[in-house]
Amino acid sequence: MQSSASRAFSILSSKIHPQLPLTPRESQQLLALLTTSFRQQLDNEYSRSPRSHSARPQLHNQSEDVVTKPSTSGPKSSHTLASKHLENVLTNPLFATKPQRRKSSTYDVKDARKLMGDPLQWFQELVASGSADIESAYLCLKAVQRMSPSSFTPDSTNHGNVGSKISDWLWSSGMEKTKPFLMNSEFIDSLVPCLIREHQEDRLWRWFTRSLQTRIREADVDVKQVRLFRAHLLKSMVTSKLNGDGGLEAAITTILRAASLRSTPSIGLSTSDTHLAGRKIVNHIISTTTPISIEVFDRFTHSAKEWSGQWELCQAILWLHSPSQPDANRGLEFLKNEAAVSRCRAPPSRRLLVQLSLGVARQLLAENRFSEGQWVLDFARRNLSEELGLQPERPPVKESSRKVSQDELGNLQLLDSLKLDL
Structure with a gap:
């Protein structure tokens, strides 16, 4: 009865006179008590097995250092678990x-x-x-x-x-699960190179492979926004590799790894997530002379269907820049395929089509295939005049010979001088 009255009086007095803030020493004592209580709870929950206690006397014949040193192969003590948690x-x-x-x-x-x-x-x-x-x-x-x-x-x-x-x-x-993180491309462009140089690329792959449906649910975004995030993240990874963190072959390895994830249904990957990175590599191959092994080049070219919705166009331009033997025939076949060309309506595809046309024309003329080269130039004037900044074409005039005129060579040099980014 007395203890109940004491507790009631204590509660009443605390309401009338609120407790003062704890001093630093009292705070430290409280923290120590909480730590001790926490470890005791772990001891009760994860007590050592009887085998470890019964085996302890067998160690007395060994040196003191061996006895006192905790075993690295046995189960961790509750004290170790508590310390690690804290x-x-x-x-x-x-x-x-x-x-x-x-x-x-x-x-x-x-x-x-x-x-x-x-x-x-x-x-x-x-x-x-x-x-x-x-x-x-x-x-x-x-x-x-x-x-x-x-x-x-x-x-x-x-x-x-x-x-x-x-x-x-x-x-x-929890910010990595929010819409501001997914939608800030400038932040991604700045963060990705840092993590790659710090050998933390696994964190980037964790973001890239997070389930499509999980992203939609937790960040309150739609499918298109998730795919844009993935596409930009992978493009940033590839760009970082191309800029020096591994080089061209490392960039190709990255996109091949991403393309292989399409076989995992839970991720929900599509070519929309990889096409930006693929085109970045294609543009790098077109505009530079970076050496690349034939094996890696062939793997990248043959896998175009896995990472690009315009894989026929990408393959045609890649074969034109093969490190073993440039091949203009596949590009010429593509340009003559009206159905394939008609699918290149988006601006990035149109720019890539310009690059293919100029490259095929250059290679054909280098092989003295003048009539075919002239056909490609006419194709570019008819279908890509806006991208090339040319005036509307005049009615064609029949030529009496297969020799390329000086005007046509001048036009070719003009087209060839254009630098178009994908």
Whole structure:
């Protein structure tokens, strides 16, 4: 009865006189008590097996160091499990920096100075205060990029792991499952090269292979938006490889890996997710002289049906740039196929069709196949005059010989000088 009265009096007094905030020492004691209680709960839930206790006396004949050293092959103790759990909690990006009060969500001059001086520290403070978002992560990446090109080396102690830290935040905060993350292509373009250089490409594949239906449900987006995200993510990965992080063959390996995932129904992959990356590689092959093995080139060419909806067009232009023997015949066959050409209505396909026409004409003339080369030039004038910036064609005049006139050679040089990006 007395204890009940004491508790009632304690409750009443706490309402009249609220408890004062804990001192730092009291807070530390409370944390220690909670930690001890947590470990005791783990001991009760994951107690050591009797076998480990019965086997302990057999170790007394060994040296003291061996006895006291925990076994790496046996089951982990509850103390180890608790310590690891606490370590994971305390190293979470949300607790990386002491939170500071922010008067508003806007950035002032002081924020700008912090951003320019130490971008990663600035971003971590936003994370700790709960005000970080995709925009601030993007600003952090751009600021680090402007500081020094060497900032992104994996062994750098300053900002070398900025990509990993931002992706940690994306995961821990759940932002990687939101619409702002999926729809910000500039942020993806900045983050992807960082993660590839930090050897964290597996995180990119985790984003790419996330189920289509799961993305739609958790981010409140439609199918088209998910496919645009995948297409842009894969294109950024390929672009990073082409710009030096592995080279052309590494980029081809990346898209072949993506194309192979079409056999996994749960992912819901289609050529809409891979065509941008494929065309990026095709354009690179057209516009550069980067060496490539015949085996890798053939694999990429034969797989065009798996990564492009315009695979016939892509194959025709790739065979024209084969490292073993350029072949203009397949391109010529494609241009004569009215049904195939009629499917090239989208601007990217039209630009690729221009590249094919110019390349086929050049190769045919180099092989002294003048009449066929002239037919290709006429085809380009009739069907691609707008893309080439040419005036409407005059009625054709029959020629008395197969020799190419100086005017036609001049037109070919004009067409050949055009640099069209896919």
